[in-house]
Amino acid sequence: EMQLVESGGGVVQPGRSLRLSCAASGFTFDDYAMHWVRQPPGKGLEWVSLISGDGGSTYYADSVKGRFTISRDNSKNSLYLQMNSLRTEDTALYYCAKDWRVGGSYLFDYWGLGTLVTVSS
């Protein structure tokens, strides 16, 4: 059974850093691109970042470019999001999502349950 389990969320002050992790199982991890998608409390969905199956290509939403870094460790079936210079507007539930292609198509065919990041002083 396919599973994506996020961790690493919490409460952090503006300007600080946080690292999210996503543990994947039930599928051949390096055969698929992976994404982070976020959802502010009570609001809609926003794509954040994409990494290709081999980790060689990464893409970011303008709202996080230069502050967030996506990475993956295919030997550990794990996806990461390093978030620096956090802002209050980064407060959201962060989902790890599987792409249906190795290179990345922005079609998300499986999602984790999310990890909550709260940026507040």
Next chain:
Amino acid sequence: DIQMTQSPSTLSASVGDRVTITCRASQNVDTWLAWYQQKPGKAPTLLIYKASSLESGVPSRFSGSGSGTEFTLTISSLQPADFATYYCQQYRSSGTFGQGTKVEIK
């Protein structure tokens, strides 16, 4: 950036009703359009991709149509499990979502 606009924002309906949700794209996205369902406290699940293709395991009462800039999601006979929020998403250029349509009990 391609903007996605859904209507209505909220829809009140009864079990057995036929329900239609509309999604408009600010630019042509061909048929690179997906629909997701999200229940409270749960992650979104993929219902439809390529505008009209049903994801495996999704009941046949769900259907999608459209191309270019205008799309619809139809639930032919609303069931209790279908009360949820629905999002459209274009994936022609990056991935942007509509603001969501909440289907609630009338």
